[in-house]
Amino acid sequence: MLDIQTPLFESPDLRLGPIDHEKDPEIESKWTHDSEFMRLIDTSPARPMSAAIVKKQYEKLEKQIEENKNLYHFMIRTKADDRLIGKAAIQWIEWSNGNAFLRIGIGSAEDRRKGYGTQALGMLLRFAFAELNLFRLSAIVPEYNEGAIALLQKFGFTQEVCRRRALERDARRWDLYVFGLLRDEWQITATKS
């Protein structure tokens, strides 16, 4: 049966929602002052950002969504107190191949290791496979991001590519992994849980 009753954007503790241009910039600005967070979510150089810059980036992002039609972006909030805790996206969608890349990040250290990543990724995968009808999803992760690797493996992702020494950080080179999950594989793990 078609499941349209189960909300796409809600999990037990979290909700996916749009950007709040008033409140979110200040919170995300705080996250960007944590270099560890910045180095986990992105391969571009970590740098602190003012709320004003973050605001500008949101505007750019929404313009890009409007123009390119290959990107879906979500803010992750707690249902209990509507607090912004992270962000997630399906990006670089290739509609003709049914392929896309995912991103996910929990902003502050206190909110990590609480199962929020698991709940958010669960929603993101359902959105990608059951709403966008994608055939597969990829994720790019540096070898040092053990938390992300464990999370992806929990959902059945396979490490498909090892781009040897593709990343430079802390004056040494690191491998960059590409993980992949097919829709069929997701369906198996989704019914089990």
Place this chain on the structure above:
Amino acid sequence: MKDLFRGELVRFTMEEPETRSKAEARWQRDSELHRLADSGPAQLNSEKTIKEWFEKQTEEGFKPERYGFSVRTLAEDKYIGFLGIWVDLIHSEAWVGLGIGERDFWSKGYGTDMMKLCMQYVFRELGLQRLSLGLHEYNPRALRSYEKCGFRLEGRTRQDLLREGRRYDSLWMGILREEWLEMQKGDGK
């Protein structure tokens, strides 16, 4: 010092916008070429549109992360294809894409020679640590050529291409600076 722009069969040039747009408009009609080189849908553009792209490129000038070359044969001085390099200076890596628009020059070692020139440029001139590329599972000719050049297969993203109703993998390859340097010794260069 080595001639950076001259290989055994081809040389790198930069053709004028007029010449490039005429050739590109013709090469774009070759859907097999497109499907070998690209993962998106084939698209046809007018010569006018293509010329405007190249003119805009010329207008904007060189970008630090982008190196594009036209390719001519040494024997006939014929313009046969192109090669593009995208550079990530932060992580000292480049990505390469190439195409031979003139089909008479397929399967004759021209692609391999283009790639050898590219590797030389990336490691001798740009001074990078790594060169990467992607290709489709259904392009074994390219795979053989890149392996011959010294690239290693680093993995495959499963079934991420849909062509004529069937799914195919993408292959990911890379070569490190020290691997390339090691190969140069063997060549006595």
